[in-house]
Amino acid sequence: MEPGTAPTRLVGTPSWLLNQAAQRATRTVGAALTSAGAHRTHFSVLAALDEYGPASQASLGRRCGIDRSDMVALVDTLAAGGYLERRQDPDDRRRNLVSITAAGRGRLRELATAVSDAQDDALAPLTAAERTRLVALLQALVVGRGD
Amino acid sequence: MEPGTAPTRLVGTPSWLLNQAAQRATRTVGAALTSAGAHRTHFSVLAALDEYGPASQASLGRRCGIDRSDMVALVDTLAAGGYLERRQDPDDRRRNLVSITAAGRGRLRELATAVSDAQDDALAPLTAAERTRLVALLQALVVGRGD
């Protein structure tokens, strides 16, 4: 049997490669976060709050690529853990102002370490220079360059 | 509101970038294949059969990164379209020997064109040289280099 011999048509296809790479990396990082009792989206939301300060749920969703409707339960969970606070925005009573707590910042640091370690595993086949180039190319693709 | 400003912790994280990039590329390519009445996995399986000849379902799955249990319905569909044939392997009666048909090769050519066009859309932000470098890095990550 020929185990890992993928068709050249697929191996030359960026979208197929991206899918496979994303799948594996997500599995690795996801497993690390699971053993820390967390989830990828937890990390995303805490990172956004830490960097940009208090925000509405809709704004968090736009920044992190998380759907508005999944954000509800997500904020519930993180608030139950004491990692963030949700209160009504006094200036716009439609919004929930979500803010990170001190415990949330500590949690973010823990998760960042776990993610970083898992990342190293997932990218093991690449040298440091290659990882840097990969990140730069993906950034150009996903968020554009300097624009 | 700050629409697309993703947290730097995420934008610096390869697994997050891979996820975002894969999601967008898959949407674009998937839509193109849908309008051709096909699916990403159809393209994968036809490409594998065209390149390596008749194979068992399990072997196809390993090559294309498709689960053994999803392969059943997939081969059903492609066989119903006349793009491949499934018969019992005389040398190992556990296996279904799957072979591509002439119609399957024609279909593969059609789909390859559709995929290639969609790919260009998905990678529009990158120059040709950058696409080449991205593919090389992803290959090293997914299938290893010369090993």
Added chain:
DNA sequence: CTCATCTCAGGCTGACTGAGATCT
């Protein structure tokens, strides 16, 4: 009135697990 926000209910898909039957 229009638009944004939060929330809930639910659909769809893709990746996966478990188990049984068959065969090497």
Added chain:
DNA sequence: CAGATCTCAGTCGGCCTGAGATGA
């Protein structure tokens, strides 16, 4: 016996839509 293969049933998570209530 162990191990591979095909098949089916069903789970789980991620992405998404629609609609209602509230408010700018």
